[in-house]
Amino acid sequence: MSETIFTYGSPHLKYGTGAVTELGHDATTLGARTAAVVSDPGVAAAGIVTPVVEALETSGLRVDVFTDSHVEPTDASLEEATAWARQHGPWDVIVAVGGGSSIDTAKAINLMTTNDGELMDYVNAPVGGGANPTKPLVPLIAVPTTTGTGSESTTICVLDVLEQNVKTGISHPALRPRMAVIDPDLTMSQPAGVTAASGMDILCHALESYTAKPYTEFARKEASERVPYCGANPISDMWSRGAVRLLAGSFRTAVNDGANTEARGAMALAATFAGMGFGNAGVHLPHANAYPIAGMVREFRPDGYDADHAMVPHGMAVALTAPAAFALLYPANPERHHEMAALLEPDTSTRDLGRDALPDALRRLMRDIGFPNGLAAVGYSENDVAKLVEGTMKQQRLLATAPAEITAADVERVLRESMTLW
Numbered sequence: 018m019s020e021t022i023f024t025y026g027s028p029h030l031k032y033g034t035g036a037v038t039e040l041g042h043d044a045t046t047l048g049a050r051t052a053a054v055v056s057d058p059g060v061a062a063a064g065i066v067t068p069v070v071e072a073l074e075t076s077g078l079r080v081d082v083f084t085d086s087h088v089e090p091t092d093a094s095l096e097e098a099t100a101w102a103r104q105h106g107p108w109d110v111i112v113a114v115g116g117g118s119s120i121d122t123a124k125a126i127n128l129m130t131t132n133d134g135e136l137m138d139y140v141n142a143p144v145g146g147g148a149n150p151t152k153p154l155v156p157l158i159a160v161p162t163t164t165g166t167g168s169e170s171t172t173i174c175v176l177d178v179l180e181q182n183v184k185t186g187i188s189h190p191a192l193r194p195r196m197a198v199i200d201p202d203l204t205m206s207q208p209a210g211v212t213a214a215s216g217m218d219i220l221c222h223a224l225e226s227y228t229a230k231p232y233t234e235f236a237r238k239e240a241s242e243r244v245p246y247c248g249a250n251p252i253s254d255m256w257s258r259g260a261v262r263l264l265a266g267s268f269r270t271a272v273n274d275g276a277n278t279e280a281r282g283a284m285a286l287a288a289t290f291a292g293m294g295f296g297n298a299g300v301h302l303p304h305a306n307a308y309p310i311a312g313m314v315r316e317f318r319p320d321g322y323d324a325d326h327a328m329v330p331h332g333m334a335v336a337l338t339a340p341a342a343f344a345l346l347y348p349a350n351p352e353r354h355h356e357m358a359a360l361l362e363p364d365t366s367t368r369d370l371g372r373d374a375l376p377d378a379l380r381r382l383m384r385d386i387g388f389p390n391g392l393a394a395v396g397y398s399e400n401d402v403a404k405l406v407e408g409t410m411k412q413q414r415l416l417a418t419a420p421a422e423i424t425a426a427d428v429e430r431v432l433r434e435s436m437t438l439w
Contacts, residue, residue, distance in 0.1 A: 018237040023250040026190060027293050028159070028170060028197040032286065036200040037160060040069055040112065041076025043196060047156045049109035051079045053102065055123035056114040057086040059323050060162055063206055069114050069160065081105045086115060086122040088324045089311065089331065091177040096136055098122050099129040106130045112158045113194070116215070117166025117175070117331065120159045124174040124192045127154045137178075141414055144178055144185040156195035162203045164271075164284040165215020165332050167222055167292025169197035172245040175331065177312050183408045184308035184331075190245055193296070199289055201282040205275065210321025211330070212272050213386040216264065216284060218332030220361075220382075221339050222291035223260040224375070226253050226298035228346060228353050230420045246299030246418055256294035261360040263287035272386045299418035302342040302409075306431065307334035309408025310392065317395040320387070329395050336383060337392055340376035341434035345427060347372045349420035380439050391437040402432050 031039070044052055052073050056066045061084040073080050083101055087094030107130050113123030128139060131154045138146040159169035168175075174187040207215075232248035267283035274280065311334040314327045322330060329337075347354050351372075358374035361382070368374075389395050397405070409428045410416075416423045 020232055020235040020237050023232040023247045024243055024245075025250070025252045025297050026172070026193060026245065027296070028194045030197050030199070030289065032199040032289070034200060034202050036198050037069060037203060038072055040072040040158065040160070040198060041078065043158060043198065044073055044078055044110050044112070045076050047110055047195065049078060049156070051108045053106060053108045053111045053126065054080055054082045054114060055086060055111060055119055055126060056084045057088060057119050058084055060084070060115040060119065065162055065203055066114055069112060073112065081108070086119040088118050088322065089177060089328050090118050090121055090125070090175070091179050092136060092140075093179060095122060095125040095176055098126055099136060102126040102130045108155060110156050110158060112160060114160045114162065116161065116163035117168040120161065120166070120168040120194070121174040121176065123157060123159070125187070127157050128174070128187065128192065131155060139187045140176070140178065141185050141188055144181060144183060144411060149189055150191050154191045158196045158198060159194040160198045160200070160203070161285070161288065163207055163211060163215045164204050164281070164288045165218040167219065167288055167296065169194055169199070170289055170292030171296035182309070182312045183411060184312045185412070188245060188414065197289060199285050201278065201285045204281050204285055205278070207275065208321030209272050209275060209387070210319055212275065212284070213388060214319065214330040214332040216268050216271065216332065216386070217336035217383070217388070219260060219284070219288045219291045220264055220268070221303050221332070221335045222295040222300060223257040224339070224343065224357050225300035225303060226295035227257040227357060228343070228350060228420060229298045229301055229418045245297060246414070247297060248418060249298045253294040253298035256290045257298070258360065260287045260291035260294065261357060263290065265361050265363055268382065269385055299415070301415055301419035302346065302423060302431065303335045303339040305409045305412035305415040306338040306342065306405070306428065307331060308412055309405045310334040310337065310397070312408060313401065313404060315396050333388070333395070336379070336388065337395070337438070338431050338435040340379045340438060341431040343379070344372055344376045345431055346420055384439055390439060391435055392432065393436045397436070399433070399436070402429055405432050
């Protein structure tokens with residue numbers, strides 16, 4: 018039997034300039050008396066953590082602060098965060114302040130201070146044990162300071178597993194933040210390179226969820242088998258279209274003029290829209306490719322990131338194979354690809370549309386925002402393709418959401434076509 022049911026979940030949302038000043042009230046309405054604030058060194062150095070702590074303490078909460086979240090978390094960094102949390106916790110509420118890395122670190126802290134076992138027990142199979150939490154998590158309030166990951170809306174904690182050279186995740190509805198507080202003022206200091214990479218993550222979230230396998234094409238599940246990613250559905254479609262409309266009018270401006278408050282606000286809202294879409298529908302091939310691309314990096318250092326290690330930022334890793342991936346998947350639903358291309362480039366929406374319309378629009382955008390010209394520009398060569406294919410094929414949770422069956426040969430083709438983009 019085919020599926021007839023889809024599910025939808027989202028955090029309580031508060032959006033607008035000054036929203037961060039109300040965090041103390043928000044926490045106390047959840048019954049909290051103690052809180053952990055989880056962030057990273059860059060966000061702390063920018064002075065963003067201090068007003069969050071002050072807002073909580075002014076409302077009478079006792080606050081512990083962790084600012085050592087790793088940019089692009091690893092199993093090792095999350096284990097270090099867990100050790101700190103188990104020493105200092107538990108708390109009534111956890112407040113994550115930062116990009117997806119800080120929010121995902123907070124999700125791991127929440128899971129590991131409320132449930133038994135080790136981190137790898139909960140990592141998605143086949144990389145980890147794939148276990149589900151058995152005890153309730155405490156409320157998590159996510160305060161994003163970058164515009165891209167959508168982690169404030171999702172049920173996923175993404176991490177690099179160092180020994181396996183692969184990026185994967187922990188996924189369960191209990192990880193979804195209870196509340197997302199989106200204050201565009203917090204994103205104003207985001208460097209252009211971070212805006213570009215995280216913005217492409219927003220766009221790929223929206224495009225992948227909109228072109229995902231429809232929920233009606235999955236086999237019927239029992240109630241206990243339902244997972245957050247249920248395929249494209251009418252509600253996720255609405256959020257994805259809205260995200261692309263916002264990006265079309267703001268993305269290039271936000272990269273080139275970071276002081277433009279209107280563009281920054283639109284990007285912040287687009288990130289959350291896209292998160293509410295893909296956090297329910299799912300993502301597919303570009304994200305599956307991104308995990309080994311990020312996990313196998315050797316020397317690349319991206320502009321705008323103050324990292325002490327080689328890295329390909331998540332949004333960059335996703336976007337570099339997106340043009341070839343969407344060209345491959347075009348036959349599954351041409352109309353949806355046409356619609357996204359027209360939304361992304363509304364000034365050219367009357368042109369003839371075809372297989373290359375969306376890939377070409379993506380290439381033009383990436384060139385305009387200063388993206389690397391393909392996988393070769395971030396250090397990969399044809400010699401790496403076999404290992405990258407192997408890493409992608411491990412991401413069956415994501416590939417299952419693709420609108421067509423993805424083979425290793427398909428992945429190899431996409432990766433080879435992505436070595437140079439223009």
